[in-house]
Amino acid sequence: MMPGAAADRPHLLIADDDPDIRDLVAAQLAREGYRLSAAGDVAGIRAALAAAAIDLIVLDLGLPDGDGLMLCRELRAEGYGGAIIMVTARDSAIDRVLGLELGADDYLTKPFEPRELTARIRNLLRRGTGTPARIATFGRWRLDLVKRRLLAPGDNVVMLSTAEFDMLSRLVHAAGRPLSREALVPTRAATAAFDRTIDNQISRLRQKLKPDGDDLILTVRGQGYMLAATTTFA
Secondary structure, three states, X not given: OOOOOOOOOOEEEEEOOOHHHHHHHHHHHHOOOOXXXXXXXXXXXXXXXXXXXXXXXXXXOEEOOEEHHXXXXXXXXXXXXXXXXXXXXXXXXXXXXXXXXXXXXXXXXXXXXHHHHHHHHHHHHHHOOOOOOOEEEEXXXXXXXXXXXXXXXXXXXXXXXXXXHXXXXXXXXXXXXXXXXXXXXXXXXXXXXXXXXXXXHHHHHHHHOOOOHHHHEEEEOOOEEEEOOOEXXX
C-alpha cells in the first residue's frame, strides 16, 4: 500500500510475477492516488484479499503457483465482487473469451501502454464495485456463494456436488449470456466438445431446479447453455 494514501480511495491489487511490471504499473497508478497492494503469486493474492478489502485486481494469468483463469473463476465462485482486469501475454481468442466468461471485467494483452490500463481501471471503478456478494438470486431460487449451496423457494436446502455448484455458479454469473462447454468446465476444455458428462450435469441441475429447471437453463444451439433469468447479488 502506498504511504499517505487517503483511506477512501479505491484499493487496487497488482498481481504479476514480474517485479519490473509490478513496479511499472504501481508507479503509474500511484500518480492517480490509488491505494496499492502487490502480489507475485496466488498465495500472495489470497493473503492480500484476506488482509484488506480490494476494489480491483490487475491479474496476470501466468502465475508461478497457479493459473489466473482458474483463480478468477474461484474468486467469483467465492463471491468476490470487485473488478478484475486480466493482463497477460496470451493473445489467443479462447483465452480472452474464457477470461471474460469466467468473471473478468476486462482483458489487456502485454505489452501494453500503462496509460491505457489506467483508463480501463477508471472506467471499471466508475461503474462501482460494491462489497463481495454472498447470495445470488435468480427467479425463485438463491445460490449461497459462500456456503456453496442452493436454496429452493421456502429456503429448503438443495444439495449440490462440487461440479454442480461450480457449473451453476458460472451460469449465474453469466446470466443472460450463453456459456460454451469449455467455459462451463474449463478443466476439461480440451475434450469438452465431446464430453457427455457435461450434459449429464446440466440435466441433474435442471432436475434439482424443478419445476423451473427446463425454463431456467436453456440449451443455445451451437453456443452452449444459458441461465435465462435476471440475477441479483447481495
